[in-house]
Amino acid sequence: MKRKIATLSAILPALLALSVPPAISAENPSVTKSVSAEAERTGFMKVKRNIGCxxxxxxxxxxxxxxxxxxxxxxxxGCTPKPPDKCRLTVHLANPVYDVDNDDTGWVNCKKRTLKAKHKCNDMVSKRQYLTVGTLAMVYRGVHNSHVFKSRQVTLFCA
Structure with missing residues (x-):
């Protein structure tokens, strides 16, 4: 029994270390989100240290x-003073089951921009749930990073 406890006490710290996510280094791409109520909808993504949007x-x-x-x-x-080389922004109007409509900028220079997707309602009597899903991909000197983010789910009279 003592041998099992000794073995377990030797293995347990290693298992705990594996369950903790690794620290983000300055050179590794990462996504930093705000901790406010808008954490799912807003954020800052880096490609390299001090370069992101x-x-x-x-x-x-x-x-x-x-x-x-x-x-x-x-x-x-917005982007950092030295922006990434290229950005790609996509928008999807979706309900929880399927994609309703989408749009894509393609690879363009990184700057402030808004991308819209629209859906014409056939029926204004039925209620459906919708959410906005966006994808931002960036490249800086061959280093890539991408992130998928979403809005809150909203119930609207539209089918």
């Missing part, structure tokens, strides 16, 4: 009260 996913909704079109928007809200 901030992003945001807006809740889907109607532009005007009488509109029959649901819009989903994602944004690059």
């Amino acid at each position: 901030t992003f945001r996913a807006n809740d889907p909704g109607f532009l005007t009260q009488g509109s029959k079109t649901v819009w989903a928007t994602v944004q690059i809200t």
Whole structure:
């Protein structure tokens, strides 16, 4: 029994070390999120140390009260003074089961931008849940990083 306890006490710290995520080094790409209520919707992503962009996913909704079109928007809200070489931003208007509509910028220069996806409602009687899902990919001198982020789920009269 003492031998089993000794073995377990020797193995346990190693198992605990494996369960803790590794520390993010300055050279490794990483995603830093705010700890506010908007943690899922906003954040900052780095490609390398001090090089990256901030992003945001807006809740889907109607532009005007009488509109029959649901819009989903994602944004690059800013980049570091020395921006990444190229960025690719995609937006998906989705419900929990499938993708309703999407759009993609392709690989372009990194700067502030807004990308929109729209869906024309066929039925304004049924309620459905929608969310905005965005993807931001960046490249800086051959180093790649990407991140998928989403908005809150919103229930709208649209089918």
